[in-house]
Amino acid sequence: PADSRLGLAATGLIDCYTLAASDYITARGGKVETGRNVSRFLIQRAVAAVEARPGRERRTGLGAPVATVYDRRTGIGAHRAPLQSHPEVGVCEGVELTEGGRIEAGVVLSAVPCFQFVELLPGDLLRSEPFFERIMALRPAPIISVNLWFDRPVVGNDFAGLRGTAAQWLFNKGQLLRHRAGTLAPREGSRSKASPESGKPSEEPHDWSGAYVSLVISGAHAHIGRSREELQALALSELRELVPGAGDARLVHALVIKERLATFSPRPEAEDARPSATTPVRGLYLAGDWTSTALPATIEGAVKSGYTAAQAILDAD
Known part of the structure; x- marks a missing residue:
């Protein structure tokens, strides 16, 4: 369709989103601090603070959105969920840091999972x-992502959707990230226990197109408890069954990444648990693909949630 488009990232998502966002913020007088962990929200729940405004309520929502406000410039919609009245239960005054100290703020927008x-x-x-x-x-x-490096190309397509296998997706990472050839070689420090002992991988720039692939298992409940050796063997077996030339290639290196809390599970009952951007705590707002976006756990959902949270903060003013 003319109103849809499929995109493949040609770089890591940190380079694609985070660095650009940081530049955008700092260029407008903001400050970005990294490497600092938040241990808790500073929420004032004193009785006097709550009772000082008898009857004060926060308009919050749970569940699927029923209205969408579109930004004509960007074409991105900011969803407003069905609103319910909740008593204001406190005021967020900032965050406390794990290493000690605090950052005080009138508005805290949480975008963590x-x-x-x-x-x-x-x-x-x-x-x-x-x-x-x-x-x-x-x-x-x-x-689960199973990353495999071979001594020769084994695939030609950029990616492929798989059927009848544990893995649902096959990505030609060497081809997709070919402009970063000098950074794609497997590093000795990242060698997994399941990797073949083939000597130290070359750190020299090398064209890994077709030779560095990644098989991805989403919703991997049935496989997350398996060992990395088992997952590597499973991925190799499926790849060699699907790709005729893969059986002749020698595996140089393997790295298995298991993300147990990768996303939320989009079960039907989950929709009732997904919150709006506005919370019953004054000054505390939510963003993330898990909030009420009417989309599953996707980057598109995360972007929509950011617009929605920003609009909620502006509306509160």
Whole structure:
């Protein structure tokens, strides 16, 4: 269709999104701090603070959105979920850092995954406030990536969707990232236990097109408990069954990456647990692909959530 497009990243997602976002913020007078971990939100729940505004409510939402506000310039929609009235249960005054100290702010926008977000909340608030308690109903969906380096090209396509196999996707990483040829060689320090003992891999620039591939298993509940050796053997078996020339190639190196909390599991009941950008805590807002975007766990959903959260903050002013 003319209104759809399939894109493949030609670089790592950090280069694709994070660095550009950092440049955008700093160019407009903002400050980006990395390497600093947040241990908890600073939420003031004093009785006096809450009772000072009797009847004050926060308009929040849970579940699928029913309205979309589109930015004509970007074409990206900011969703507004069905709004419900919740008593204001506190005020967020900033964050506390793991290494000590705090950062005070009038607005805190949390964009961490749902499983990390709930760990930053006070335990009593998580247990007593239904808005936050429902988030705990979201379940993780693991993803496994098996990266294989061969002594010769084994695939020609940039990528392929797979059927009848444990892996759903095959990516020709050497071809997709060919402009980074000098960084694609497997490093000795990253050698997995399952890798063949073939000597130290070359660090010299090399064209790995077709010779460096990645097989991806999404929703890998049935496989996440398997050893890396088993997963490597499974990926090799499936690749050699699907690609005739792969059986003659020698495996140089392998790296298995298991992400147990890669995304949330988009089960039907999960929609009722996905929150709006606005929370019952004044000054605390949410963004992330797990919030109420009407999309599964995708980059598109994450981008929409960012627009929605920004609009919610502007509306609050």
